Each structure stands twice: as structure tokens, then as C-alpha cells.
Amino acid sequence: MENINWYPGHMKKTRELIKENLKLVDAVVEVVDARIPVSSRNPLIHEILGDKPSVIALNKMDLSDEKANSLWKEHFRSRGIQAVLINGNSGEGTKELLGSLAKISAGRKQSAGNRPFRLMIVGVPNVGKSSLINRLSGRKSTQTGDRPGVTKGKQWIKLTNGMQLLDTPGILWPKFEDPDTGKNLAYCGSIKDEIMDIPTLAMEFIGYMGENYPRLLMDRYKMEEILETPLENMEAIALKRGCILPGKRIDYERIGRLVLDEFRGGKIGRITLELPDES
Template sequence: MTVEWYPGHMGKAHKEIAELVRSTHVIIEIVDARLPVSSSNHLLHELRRNKPCIKVMNKNDLADPAVTKAWVRTFERENGVRALPLSAKQHRETAQLIKICYSLAPNWGKQPGYPLRAMVVGIPNVGKSTLINTLAGKSVAKVGDRPAITTSHQRIDLRNGIILSDTPGLLWPDMKDQVAAYRLAASGAIGDNAFDYMEVAIFAAEFMMEQYRDLLIARYKLTDLPETGAELLEQVGRRLGCLVSGGLVDMNRASEAFLRELRAGKIGRVSFERSEYDGAD
């Protein structure tokens, strides 16, 4: 099954973001630290032009620390880009973002009437609204466990010289890179009706068997791993009680349970893609 997902409001969001960029001093792009390339929209890269950009690697607490460190080196090789791994729920971590904004636009936000305008962009379900609420110290943006909660633009005055523009999550109209699409589906960034749970769960299971076998063995108390992703899901289903009459495993329930555990970090800290500088000094 091909994964495709592009809700109607995203076409409008693309035009809104293009207009907002003109009056914006700093672009804050939120990506998922576990898959920072697959969760970075190339359309946003084009739209930001040469504006300073902070690439916030959210959900850092769920990602493989060594892999994240390599991604920071990769992103900061690009001119005008700063990379900041964090968890959007942590006030102490998000406070660093304010300091970086001022360093990238030092002539703005210091005097009344000259606010620093920062725009928060990113694909659905990477934590834009959570980050904004943490920075604002109150609930000003809708937060949910499903993608595409934010469907229209709003401005938030942080009362510290910075005005944030919150924009809807923006995916690209066609997903030619299906490996990236499956990674996004596994992470929870794509609506459930756009993919087959079992196919995505098998994809994720096979990835985990290749890259994080020890985490799987420890989480599900396995003596060894099976040959295929489908067989792993069957074993996981038995461990989690996803059974039907006759003691058979309900593979749909097992697939959903496995993806929930993976997304929540219950299996361990995992990164779905690695930088070419992984392991470099």
C-alpha cells in the first residue's frame, strides 16, 4: 500500500507561510529528532529563503542520543542554521530557544514597537503546539495525539519581545520517497486512515530487528529474534495479550500495540535514520 496524506487545509497553509516569511526574522522549524530528515519538509526549506533558521529537534528524549548528536553536526554545516535538540514539554530546555532567537536577530525584540517575529513551522504531530504552549506558559495552541490539529494561523505574544506565528502542519503533496513515508507513519505523523497498520508495523519491526535488536529482546523478554518482522509482531502480540479465540494472535491489534509502544519510547530510545556524520568526531 502506498502512503499518501495531504488534507485540504495544507494547500492554504502553504500560501499563508509564504506570505508570513516576508515579515519574519527567524524561522523555527520543528522536526522529530528520531527522523529529522523525513520529518523536514523540503517545501519549508524553499519558503524560508535565506532567513535564519533554528531546527528544533523535538522528542529528543525518545531518540538515540548518539545519532542525535551526529545530526546536530550535520544541520549546523548549513549556513544560517542552528540545531537544538529538546523536549518541547520541558521549560528549561525550551528557554534556550529564546536565547538563540535573539542571537540570530540581535536588532529586534529589545525595544517597544520592534518585536522579534518568529514563525514556527513543521509537519503535523512533531510538537509545534506543545512547544508554543510551553514558551507561552499557558495553553494557547491546541494539542492532541493525532496529526493536523492546527488548521489555521495564529499569532502569540510571548511578552518578552518575541511574537510567534503558529502555522498549520504542512506536508508535501506527493510522497515519492515511500521509505520516508513509512517512517513518518511509524512515528505517528500521518493520519491513521492513510496507511495499513500491519504493513507499517512490519516495516518498523524489521528496522528494529536490524538496528536495535537488544532493545527488542529486553522489552519483550525474548531469547532470540525471529526471521521476519511479521513473526516478531506475532511474538509481541502474545506478550501483550493480543489474542483471539483458539489462542491465535490478532495481528491488527498486535501491530497497533507495537507501534504505540515504539512511539511512546517504551521499547527504548530509537532513531529511524542516521546522519552521514554518525560516529564522526
């Protein structure tokens, strides 16, 4: 897991593209994953945004822990950062998000004239940028679950409230030094599984669950207790799910994938992987 290749060339190019597009908009919606609000924020976001007004959309609020959702919202608010909890699939929270944008729009400089208020969406891979674009525009204007591509020419999507939304979101490549950040992004599917060691990743996830959400883990996998080590818990889960190879060996790859898939799909329960710093 140490040798993740972040394609620095690609990263630099997309950052420049975002900066170009930023010149065209009045505000930015920064989409983050509510399960990992810090890990899914690009550390260079301040440098990239400059003094452009922005709102944080804490997306996938349906998958994250409700208590943690409130803590995070309060955390950002207390720092003067606008943050809204949203669900890009159901549309929950998008009204509040539009309300926040309307406030920014109302405070916009007169020099902007009568031009419609314009915004763009940025975020790391898989946080739900395309889903949000579709939600805000009320139609399927962009592909979800797709891979980043190249779009030529700017397309503006008209929103019902008169605002205009840039159809191509800015993809912020994750960049970090802290290995926990990388793990969090991988758990949530923002880093391709192909470059991860799935059994190790899943075992570490199970370790986090055993410590922070033991009840959810026990209920989901019908365990009587949380065992001493993450590995033992993983093996117990593998036995319950029949992830066994010939010779009664544990199929770590298969159980690893299964657990991570179930987490990503919300099947284990509502889970948040990082909480605001107390200090």
C-alpha cells in the same frame, strides 16, 4: 501504503498561508522530530523560507537515541545550519533555542526599527509545534494534540524576552517520493493511522528494530532471541502479549497498534529511525 492521498489542494493552500505569514516575521523555528530529522523536514522548506533566518528545533529529544541526537546536531552545525535539541513537554532546550533566536535578532537590519522581533513556528503534523508555542510563552496559549484549523486574524504571543510569536503555527504537509520517508512519518504518528495498513507498518517497524535495536526489542517483549524474519518476531510478540483471536489466530491489527503505540510513547526505549548520511 502506496495510495496515500496527500490532499494536494490543502497542501498548496497551507503553503500559501505560510508564505503570507512569513512576510510578518523576522525568523522561523522549523520543528522536526528528532527521531526522523530528515523525513519530518519538508523538502520544499528552502523554497518556502527563501532567505528568512531559521533555526531547526529537534523536538522529542527525550524519545530519540542520545547518540543519534549528538550526531544530528553535529550534522546540521557542520553545514552551517543552527539546530537545537528540545523537549516540548519539559521545556528542556528552549533556553538554548531562545539564545539562537537572540543571535539572529542581534544581527537584524536596522530598518526593522524598534519593532519587537517576531517569529513563527512551522512543521509537519504532530511534531510538537503547539507544545513548543506553549513552552515559549510559558502558558497554555494553544491547543496541543489538536487538528489543524482555521484562525482568522493574527494573534501575537508576547514572550518573556520581548519577542513576539505568531500563535498559529504553519503546518507543512509531508510530501515525498521516497516510501521510507512515508513509513518514518507514519511510525512517528505524523500520518493518520486510518490511512495506513497498520499490521504491515508495524511489521516493518519490528524489522527495523530487529536490525538496529535488537536489545530494546528483546527486553521490552521478553524475547530470548531475534527470529529470522520480521513476521516471526511480530508473531512472537503477539503471543507474549496475548493478541490472539478465536481459533488461535494472531490478531495482527491489535499487536500492530500496540507496538506502534509503545514506540510512540517511548516505552520501547529511545529510538532514532534515521542517521545522518556518512557521505
